[in-house]
Amino acid sequence: MKSEYSTEAAIKAAAAIRRRADSQQPKIGIILGSGLGGLSKSIGDAVRIPFREIPGFPEPTVAGHEGAVIVGSLGGREVVALSGRFHMYEGHPAALAAFPVRVFHALGAQELFVSNAAGGISSKLAVGDLMMISDHLNLMGTNPLVGVEQKEEIRFPDMTDAYSPRLRWLLRTAAEKLGITLREGVYAGLLGPSYETPSEVKMLRLLGADAVGMSTVPEVIVARALGMLVAGVSCITNAAAGVTGSALSHAEVLETTNRVSAAFESLVTEFLARSTAPQLSAIR
Numbered sequence: 001m002k003s004e005y006s007t008e009a010a011i012k013a014a015a016a017i018r019r020r021a022d023s024q025q026p027k028i029g030i031i032l033g034s035g036l037g038g039l040s041k042s043i044g045d046a047v048r049i050p051f052r053e054i055p056g057f058p059e060p061t062v063a064g065h066e067g068a069v070i071v072g073s074l075g076g077r078e079v080v081a082l083s084g085r086f087h088m089y090e091g092h093p094a095a096l097a098a099f100p101v102r103v104f105h106a107l108g109a110q111e112l113f114v115s116n117a118a119g120g121i122s123s124k125l126a127v128g129d130l131m132m133i134s135d136h137l138n139l140m141g142t143n144p145l146v147g148v149e150q151k152e153e154i155r156f157p158d159m160t161d162a163y164s165p166r167l168r169w170l171l172r173t174a175a176e177k178l179g180i181t182l183r184e185g186v187y188a189g190l191l192g193p194s195y196e197t198p199s200e201v202k203m204l205r206l207l208g209a210d211a212v213g214m215s216t217v218p219e220v221i222v223a224r225a226l227g228m229l230v231a232g233v234s235c236i237t238n239a240a241a242g243v244t245g246s247a248l249s250h251a252e253v254l255e256t257t258n259r260v261s262a263a264f265e266s267l268v269t270e271f272l273a274r275s276t277a278p279q280l281s282a283i284r
């Protein structure tokens with residue numbers, strides 16, 4: 001059986017991107033979460049390629065997501081960004097949710113920066129906080145690596161340091177320099193699209209989750225299978241169900257991401273600017 005989201009398919013998609021942005025050599029891929037797509041406007045010399053022009057990419061269906069791959073430079077680095085990811089709750093298989101990571105890798109990216117909107121579970125998190133992801137819980141009911149093993153991929157990837165200690169350190173130093181409070185915690189990825197019940201949030205807290213969302217996990221698993229280093233930030237857009245007793249809405253999620261997008265954008269830019277420092281390359 002041949003996978004629709006194979007290495008060959010990723011190479012084809014990467015070739016379509018390269019045809020439009022041939023002088024760029026992105027070494028890091030960035031995935032912009034719900035309401036965080038504004039970062040793409042800060043990308044210099046940007047070439048925007050709509051999803052419909054990329055073979056294998058479907059149109060996104062969620063409000064607040066704009067479907068494009070943007071190649072350009074940010075923080076002094078060449079980057080490739082995804083604005084409008086593919087969620088499993090749209091009915092997409094996990095392999096498609098993670099397919100853009102294969103495409104980034106085919107373009108030459110060795111690092112991945114993921115972002116998302118998430119509900120805060122830990123009492124240490126407030127709405128509007130940025131949380132560096134230290135680890136995740138895959139509660140999506142599947143895994144994007146299920147199926148045929150792809151070329152260049154590790155069949156049983158080690159997930160011990162799924163979120164690179166070196167990149168986490170860089171993120172922390174970037175936040176310190178900017179005076180941005182950066183929380184840290186475990187992200188639980190659930191299928192969605194319904195938000196959790198208060199009892200499910202209680203369960204997630206017992207399992208060790210600090211925040212909950214409906215994305216990110218498939219992309220990070222595939223990145224690790226391809227040997228890429230990963231860093232990630234959750235924007236805490238709301239208190240998870242039952243934490244404060246107020247009802248959850250997608251409008252609140254977008255309102256919070258709007259409010260913190262400037263801090264998020266400066267954090268990512270500073271992180272990128274720091275990640276070129278040669279003395280750091282010895283640390284994973």
Ligand code: HPA
Nearest residue numbers: 117118119212213214240
């Ligand atoms: N739960 C799941 N996904 C989310 C939430 C939440 O509370 N907020 C933003 N994305």
